[in-house]
Amino acid sequence: MALSQDDVAGIADYARIALTPDELAQMTTYMNEAVELLEPIREYDLEGVEPTFHPIGDLSNVMGADVVDDSVRALPIDEALKNAPSAHDRYFRVPSILGDSEEDF
Numbered sequence: 001m002a003l004s005q006d007d008v009a010g011i012a013d014y015a016r017i018a019l020t021p022d023e024l025a026q027m028t029t030y031m032n033e034a035v036e037l038l039e040p041i042r043e044y045d046l047e048g049v050e051p052t053f054h055p056i057g058d059l060s061n062v063m064g065a066d067v068v069d070d071s072v073r074a075l076p077i078d079e080a081l082k083n084a085p086s087a088h089d090r091y092f093r094v095p096s097i098l099g100d101s102e103e104d105f
Contacts, residue, residue, distance in 0.1 A: 002032050 008028045012019050019027060068074070077090050086093035
């Protein structure tokens with residue numbers, strides 16, 4: 001099933017891509033060639049194969065917990081701030097991006 005120029009224009013409109021008539025014709029040809037490259041996939045017997053939306057399946061939240069592990073060597077605060085141009089208590093002081101007076105530093 002080939003894509004028509006109206007199909008491609010609809011896809012472009014949905015993606016908020018403006019195409020000139022020449023670009024629309026070129027894109028229609030390009031997208032039909034891309035669809036043809038995928039045609040061999042239709043030859044696979046997929047009877048009973050459930051669709052997957054993610055290759056890892058039900059795996060979720062693969063990020064580690066964001067907690068400080070005291071057993072791991074950490075840089076002491078004094079050491080971390082020793083070369084800072086300006087510091088206040090335990091924090092680096094940086095110029096304010098919202099104001100331009102010296103008080104904002």
